[in-house]
Amino acid sequence: MAKKYLIETFGCQMNVHDSERMAGLLDQAGYEPAGDERDADLIVINTCSVREHAEDKLYTRLGELRVLGEETGHRPLVAVAGCVAQQEGAALLRNTNGHVIDIVMGTQRLRMLPALVERAERSPFPEVDISPMDDVSFPLGMARRADPVKAYVTIIEGCNDYCAFCVVPYTRGRERMRRRADILDEVRQAVDSGCREIQLLGQIVNHYRAPDDPQCDFAQVLAEVNDVPGVQRIRFASPHPRHAGTRLIEAVRDLPRVCKHMHLPVQSGSTRILEAMRRRHTREEYLDLVRRIREAIPDIALSTDMIVGFPGETAADFEQTVSLVEQVGYHSMFSFKYSPRPNTLASKRMTDEVSEAEKTARIVALQARQRDIQLRLHERAVGTTVHVLVDSAGRRRDGEISGRTTGNTVVNFPVPAGEPGPWMGRTVAVGIRRAGPNSLWGEAAAGQTGGGVAGA
Ligand code: SF4
Secondary structure, eight states: OOOEEEEEEOSSHHHHHHHHHHHHHHHHTTOEEOSSGGGOSEEEEEEOOSSHHHHHHHHHHHHHHHHHHHHHOOOOEEEEEHHHHHHHGGGGGGOSTTOOOOEEEOTTOGGGHHHHHHHHHHOSSOEEEOOOOOOOOOOTTOSOOSOSSEEEEEOEEOOSOOOTTOOHHHHTOSOEEOOHHHHHHHHHHHHHTTOOEEEEEOTTGGGOEETTEEEEEHHHHHHHHHTSTTOOEEEEEOOOGGGOOHHHHHHHHHOTTBOSEEEOOOBOSOHHHHHHTTOSOOHHHHHHHHHHHHHHOTTOEEEEEEEESOTTOOHHHHHHHHHHHHHHTOSEEEEEEOOOOTTOHHHHHSOOOSOHHHHHHHHHHHHHHHHHHHHHHHHTTTTSEEEEEEOOGGGOBTTEEEEEOTTOOEEEEEOOSSOOGGGTTOEEEEEEEEEOSSEEEEEEOTTOOTTOBSOO
């Protein structure tokens, strides 16, 4: 009987896609997906260390597995992958919340997973492999995609920017670009397998330069993916503001398949704090970029990442953040309380001087303000008709299915009783009737069925 695996994923889209790749590798090695942890012979925990809270989840999970082992005697092989594995290496084996770790595998060693599992099965000692690897190619068609509508396609791995708060350059390594031909092959393969939306991933996705064609920049990749037959929508994450120039703005404006949404991380609204963060852009430059984007694409939706409580952030700096959020009017925002991350400049050279209580007060205030902004923006959509790519028919609740607009807003709408599956991957015109801070509700325009309409 085939052995079974379970992959648990914490963190960003990059990690989600790494898990899809690991699943494909294990499938090829003869493993099968397990229903749950009790059924699994191998559990891979794909970790995130971008925030302290995310890292803690690994130790909590290891504790749960220990309890499960004590209660049931079930002892699957446990592999820790992802950013915590890369960051801690063999040191991780000393801090396991009482649970044995069999494999520690770094972010650049995914392809070694089947070999490490095989070795760990035969050895009483843990396997640790966190060595760097420059090769960012991956066998075509190997990833076991978890989402039937959206396909993640990595175009850059790693980052050279070393923002003062960020652990990514230490866990994901130096920036490495994927070959343009490999990217396009993977896009075609994803479309052939039924995916309709392509999400291009890179730590600084708009820094792309093709190693196999130095003339090819990120705007060119967008244009070439736009031309792949069957692609309905293209998204990308995340561009860095300082590399967002006219070519990118014009590509988003002019290419019909590229969604009119840009996630533009800013991290703070205070130039003083941006400088301390080593972000290499000021508040004024960022706002000027937003102005240029909106001039070119008036209906674009913007989203961002924000950190509150960075060392040295005063009440006045925080007010600058709030005022920037109000000025830009983001459609959504990921906001976090600062926590020092291992190896980073901020953790080594700056004192974490904003109290936890103050960080909490600031993030609560910021999120409340953002919630009001989102509600205001969403209310403007009431009475209009939007085109929704249905991506969660399988998670239908209360007779509703949902999808996203080109601006990345979630829209829920009811469908007649019966099998919702045929709606998946369809682009449907939905008349908006009601707005909430996080999503919209509406009704499919008359005459539409699970057959939907083509295009975005
Ligand atoms: S650009 Fe800065 S925040 Fe983004 S991954 Fe690189 S170091 Fe981290």
